[in-house]
Amino acid sequence: MVVTLKDVARASGVHTSTVSRAFSASHLVNPETRIRVLAVANELGYRPNRAARALSTRRTGNLGVIVADIANPFFPPLIKAAQDQARARDHHVFIADTDERIDVEEEAVRSMVGQVDGLILVSPRLSDRRIRELADEVPLVVVNRRLRRLPCVLMDVGEGIRLAVGRLADLGHREIATVLGPPASWTGRAAVRAAEETAREHGVRTYRVGPHQPTEEGGAAAFDAVLDLGVTAVLAHNDLMALGLLRAARERGVAVPERLSVVGTDDTLTARHTRPALTTVAMPVDAAGRAAVDLLLRGADPEVVTLGTRPIERDSTGPAPRG
Amino acid sequence: MVVTLKDVARASGVHTSTVSRAFSASHLVNPETRIRVLAVANELGYRPNRAARALSTRRTGNLGVIVADIANPFFPPLIKAAQDQARARDHHVFIADTDERIDVEEEAVRSMVGQVDGLILVSPRLSDRRIRELADEVPLVVVNRRLRRLPCVLMDVGEGIRLAVGRLADLGHREIATVLGPPASWTGRAAVRAAEETAREHGVRTYRVGPHQPTEEGGAAAFDAVLDLGVTAVLAHNDLMALGLLRAARERGVAVPERLSVVGTDDTLTARHTRPALTTVAMPVDAAGRAAVDLLLRGADPEVVTLGTRPIERDSTGPAPRG
DNA sequence: GTGAAAGCGCTAACAG
DNA sequence: CTGTTAGCGCTTTCAC
8 A cells, every 4th residue: 555665675676775865865875776766666656754754863844833723813824934934944834723722732732742843832821831841852932922941932012012002092092991812821911011001101091801712702702891891992812802892892882983992913814804994913923933933943042032013003993982 | 851661661660562551552451560650651751752653553643634725714614623523533633734835735745644644635736636646545535626436525615606696696687707716626616617507597697707816815816807897796716805806896996785796705704894794605614624534534435525505695795786 | 885784662463 | 461572664874
């Protein structure tokens, strides 16, 4: 059924080691034999078994990318950028989705260890401690979380959030709610901190709502609480949750932005298409994906790459309603 | 650095095979030794190397899902459903994105063979012939393409398209354009065929535009050609392209649906949120993902699972403008 | 330049 | 119940 090195060796009358060399150390083999062997291999449809190869070389040529939820449009562009970069450096990418579940994340990592040369953990939900343990077993780059002495790629949401909150203050908003995503989200915490600091500097009051699942449903679930607070603007943990808020607002007849301004985070595809178009904080996901692969493949000292973010003002924010 | 079976064996004073059995055939080992061995293993932080294990068992416990573009919101829900189902059956899922490129798809398949127990090809761009060859090397399920004597999961877009076109005819449309996606798209061809047949039955004329990339950009690129045809309605290969058409229409000041009705396919997340909300054909992606895993794991005779589709009427379609 | 042999980490008969 | 042995598919010394 499956053609192995041995089959090729037999069919071309040389030893397996010669066939092996023909593939992975072609300069060590007589050009003529090499050509003959490759011809036979091709004829037979031989494909090296990468897993077996990895067993002796300790290099698989694969990288693993582990994300919380590929259905969250924030992740795919990052994954694709990582993939492009990996391909340019002659590696393949295996992706795993953890469904926002910590046990699944653990399992995903475990199943990849040994089949990849390195792992990129995007917005991991695992504990810092556990990530450090894993880093001992396999080269690791963490995206969206800061861990001392580990290579990290960070997107400074704080920067974009500060600008966004400043803008809301200028528009006259005096009470703002932040809608929280998963408690384990490192960037989420950083964003909330940045929002609250900036708000304080502008004399704006803040409230927290949540945590909720970082999904459209989660955002919708938060809407009533937001409304009850009587705020005039709300910052959502991500665009998905902002979409949920937008939908709930429409269903409840709450005008956006006239009565409530809504700000998302991520600038996903949908943000440009919502009604009203969503104001949001754009993340440099492409750069992050590429940087993660570079860090992983460079394998040098645990460097930290920090990338900037900025708010994109669309139609879901406007002047605060007059009291 | 990395702990192996041998290390555990040495540390617990038994043979490697006993350690192996303690892990994968625990009933074949004395309870006391097993407990001791597992304790030592745990102490040492031993993790079985799945790739090595697979080399002898020929079972990896992994399934591969290969999709054309994870950034296309059509795919993630399918992947997630497949993942859930796989997990329920004690398997992991590795995902690969082929960037709509046939060479990358080939590479992705190749890199996964040997590291997975089976492959799910979603909307493959590879030739039928090549897919059949691959099916000889690795268990395979094809989604969104019909291949004789191979297990397939099909979503009958035709069904939804026929209903959608019928509805357009009822709304008075007499000239309709179909915007084509990638030439290699099997469902795309089926959809166009269904559209043209139904149109003919209703005395409606059809035109084809494209092919274009199945992306928002691709859709936008098709807009001018659509406009030039003077049609009053357009069916897009997928929602992404429909979004592009919507955007281009807005930019050109063409009112949707007053002057042009737009229909997508897939019913992705964004469709509900566009302005106007997109009429589209909903695909049973969850069911498809689950069915694909079931077929793969059952490994029985090459069955074909066909799932129905239906149009969802929103605000991007309306009565044809009066001539 | 090529073959022989050992080994990567693990499992699977086969004895005992 | 456990140790021995062989082998999964491939690479890598080490001789010749």
